[in-house]
Amino acid sequence: MLFSILYAGLGLRAAVARAQSSSPNIVFIMTDDQDRRLGSTDYQSVLQRELVAKGTEFTNHYTNQALCCPSRSTLLRGQTVRLSYNETLTVQRAHNINLTNVVAPGGSYNKWVLSGQDTNYLPHWLSAAGYRSEYIGKIMNGYGLSNYDVPSKGWDHSDLLVEPYIDDFNLPVLSQNGETLVFYDGFHQTDVIRIKALDRLEYLTTNQSDPFFLAITPFTPHVGYQQDLPSHRPTPQQRHLELFPDAAAPRTPNFNPADEYQANAGGWVKDLIAMNESAINMADFVYRSRVQALAGVDEIIEDVVAKLEEKVIIDNTYIIYTSDNGYHHGQHRTPAGKSLFYNEDTNIPLIVRDPGVPANVTSSIPGLHLDMAPTFLEITGLAEESWPEFFDGRSLLPQWQDPTSSDNAGADAGQGNSKESINIEYWGNAGIEAPSAGVLGSPFVNTTYKTIRMLGAEQSWVYTVWCSGETELYDTAADPYELTNLAAADNTNATEHKALINRLNALLMVTKSCEQNACRDPWSLLSPDGATLTSLTGALDTTYDAWFAGFAVVSFDTCLAVLSDANEAPYYPELSDAVGGVGLGRAYRNATDVIEAAAGVRTIVTAEYYGSEAQRNATFAELTAASRVLTAEEIAAR
Template sequence: MTLIVVLLACLALAGIGVAAPTRPNIVFIMTDDQDRRLNSLAHMPFLQSELVAKGTEFTKHYTNQALCCPSRSTLLRGQTVHNTNLTNVSQPGGSYNKWVLSGQDKDYLPHWLNAAGYRTEYIGKIMNGYGLSNYNVKSKGWDWSDLLVEPYIDDYNLPVMSQNGQRPVFYDGFHQTDVIRIKALNRLNNLTSQATPFFLAIAPFTPHVGFQQDKPSHRPIPLQRHLEDFPNAKAPRTPNFNPPDKYQANAGGWVKDLLPMNNTAIDFADFVYRSRLQALAGVDEIVADVVALLEQKGVINNTYIIFTSDNGYHLGQHRMPAGKSLFYNEDTNLPFVVRGPGVPANVTSDIPSLHIDLAPTFLNIAGVPEADWPVFLDGRSVLPQWHDPKSSSAAGAAAGQGNSKESINIEYWGRAGIEAPSAGKLGSPFDSTTYKTIRLLGTQQSWVYTVWCSGEKELYNTAEDPYELVNLAQIANSTRLTSRLNALLMVTKSCEQNSCRDPWSLLKPDTGGPRLVSLTQAMDKAYDEFFANFVKVSFDTCLTIQSDTNETPYFPPLNELLGGGLGRAYRNATDVIKPAGGVRTLSTPNYYGTKAQRNASFKSLRAVSRPLTDAELAAQ
């Protein structure tokens, strides 16, 4: 018996209590529209030294939809977008009002963690559509929330936030990123002074496109102290940056019609890239200060710190000057770094995961038995992969060894736009944007297959063509492959629960062979007839909202699923959604976020704060 065991036994016999180890804390930092494929993480030195070097970076973490509100709903509910039905950032597809009307705000992550004994807090951007018109509809579940409100959310130098659903407060003379950092540190200081384990979400708006009165827009607005940073940075000239006609003409949807970017458009992409790096320098300060405070309070070794974004971003790839909303890697492959108990340091992992996996992972951290998790979860816990990130990879799945995350569903509804001054001249916003995508993440076999609402198809061998330039969909010898990918997409476009985690389980050829677990296995010629005759993914027309009748057929048929499928058994119908937001009455031409404000206190922030007046709130 070891000395420590003997000591503990003696203390117990003496009647002296021995405190059990505290369950881990969780600090979740999520940016808005941050790229992974364009090297933004490499320009964040504190992130590199404190999280990447002391934790694990997962290079194949994805979102189911490359747009803010849909992606955030999947994270908070652990469900894919077709099941939350929050399919866009504004009505009728999405928005905070739809989230509330659907009743999903009564049964999501903070409620579950509260029940597990965690204190839950949220600071920053919660969801599109939370604003002056509905701030008093408090975001349910959180023990403390301090949320950015529209229409000021994109005006970085006019920060307005609502604390716990109370009257919004204006923080005059401060930059929004500094406000979030100061508030987050204040709450973290409070949380680390209590014995209760906690979940703290810190969600800056950076590097989302912002607004600044009388200044160049269509870019994030950096803190004043970072306006001159990275003077020589340019958007990476990846092979798919402004590609020639031989590639572009074979794309699908609205992408194929984009003209080559001229020098003005290229210069704009470079300007936005520099602005994004400058803006992210403020987020890097959040990372530095959060880690320093956790170390100071002695809880760093019992705290998981997760860094990610809601979706990715492109700058010149496929001729798109700026934006998101597409299935390409730049838009859907996200920054994802984890540091915490049991997570090995300085490791890079290619194990695939999705935002829908985060809610079950957090429940796993909280010690909630899987039998007590919500039945409607589409994701899985990836905590074992965090602890052993080299144990398996997508390569195993491609080789037939089985891994449900070999297959990732990506989807989109609604209008899509180009975030650039010339957007209108390029045809933006675009209406015919709806598509269904299946992405396979094996290292031996790696594919992405998309069916647009127009009927156009795109197929890329991403193992050989990582920049997704050569569309193979029209090549004759791709038919056997696309028949398998079509069947997999038929399952994932309406999957629920286990069929999202393991879509191959629903594909059962009547050949008497073993259960299918991977694409490599499914490519056996014995299954040719089964897949050739499988129902095909299709749309009746191009709608901007999710409509089950427009997207028939389904596999399995929706009438065979609980509540008619598409998550409807676990949410309310949301046919009518009121517009949200408000009208700006505040303005400033100034840049804030000075060098002196880098160390500004919470007390100094409160000193310049004031509630919005009745007149400012009434201007709806």
């Protein structure tokens, strides 16, 4: 017994010594389709207690396309040289990666692989920094029965959810390192992710000494395709089905708005009819299901924190919580879904805990998902000359460590705005994730748009050009719910905003065309009469009215589901002037004109709900005992 006590003490001291001397570990938890604007995180008591109260919440963190595949690929790929936090920076997103949707031809895992971008992304860079990198959960849409054996490159260990079983929370099927598919019979998917993540943390903290990056990415609270309400809600664990009985979709001012607002929207949104009582009740039910399902994610956070404390490395580990994109529930009459440029869909949760990050702080400093990869690399200490040259983002680490500094905020346009403007783009069909979708016309086809969003304190606007030619302009400081379209044809004030629109149009033209330097500093390309501009505030000087009025207008020839150079011309600068003479990031990826979708059908079915109270503390051994390998016939099902 004495020997055991002494051995345990030596082990504890060794763990403490390693924690104090090694580079920081990173635990990255990312949910799927979680809102920030509609209060879902308020229902997560563990998130509030362990991360928000002990870390910093960033309320102005955005994704640049409100859809899973584009957002995830942007986060993993980052796309140039890091700029310091106080320099002007507007960044461009999905068009340089060219994964613009979740299905063919715009996106999917197959396109990610064929483009060659999986040979030069986050895990490869982490390896160069001396880190062990692991990934548990959802990687990307289109990873399924037909291509699971094409493993996600770079990770030292991966255990990935596969389609089409990913859409049924009670039929968890995963592939470990691209090997044979395994079905975990009788378990809820979120429990499987939690148990596997804890097992990997045990390995990472016991059996190897390298600093580590562990991504934990549950499918929750994405809608599921299960037995009770096909394609319309996530199924919570059995033990959580009765939680939050009074939870309902928040009645924000833009919830099911009146005709006077809806008629002045653009694209397919303007034609949506008012939600009836049935649609509203469904929105409430789905919202309640989502916060119930997130209780399982809270358990992941709770157990991860406990494990890090047990291993005495909590003080040397960044814990980062976010989602791939946001979500709406009745806002702008869309009963449920994402894919729009509005705040509900693009403004996402970001909470960071680390001893170097202030506790119980809320920060409005803007950030983007494409900034995450360079942030991770700065945490690892990898020399900047070893970073990929195609980065469009910059590290957020200075603002994480000093989230209340006015130097970081980028709020004072004209004094070096770190993130004054954000470019948001969308291609492909969009749908409504609710039973009324077919009645409302879903899926919608004329959905392509380009948006510039201003996040400065002096200038706070969002301006959108739809492929149909319609435009939307909102003063988000005075109209945070984006209801009064100042660019609408019948708006009596539309004329007075023409000068502003001309500036936003020019900025949007640059960001939709840019790569590398132009993305980091678009104002450097906008020099009326040789003037040097650094912000929208300076650009609004009336001296420049004529110059901006003569600028080419952002437009589309027609509405297409994919990015087409000719359809979206002109560009500024012209593509021939871009790096390598190709533009739009094509110098850093393979051409993928034709891709095949990952097909598959479920042959395993269940009418049961799993995730009982007893399974809350189920062990990895119990999970393994319940598993079986899929048969060749089940894998080959089409």
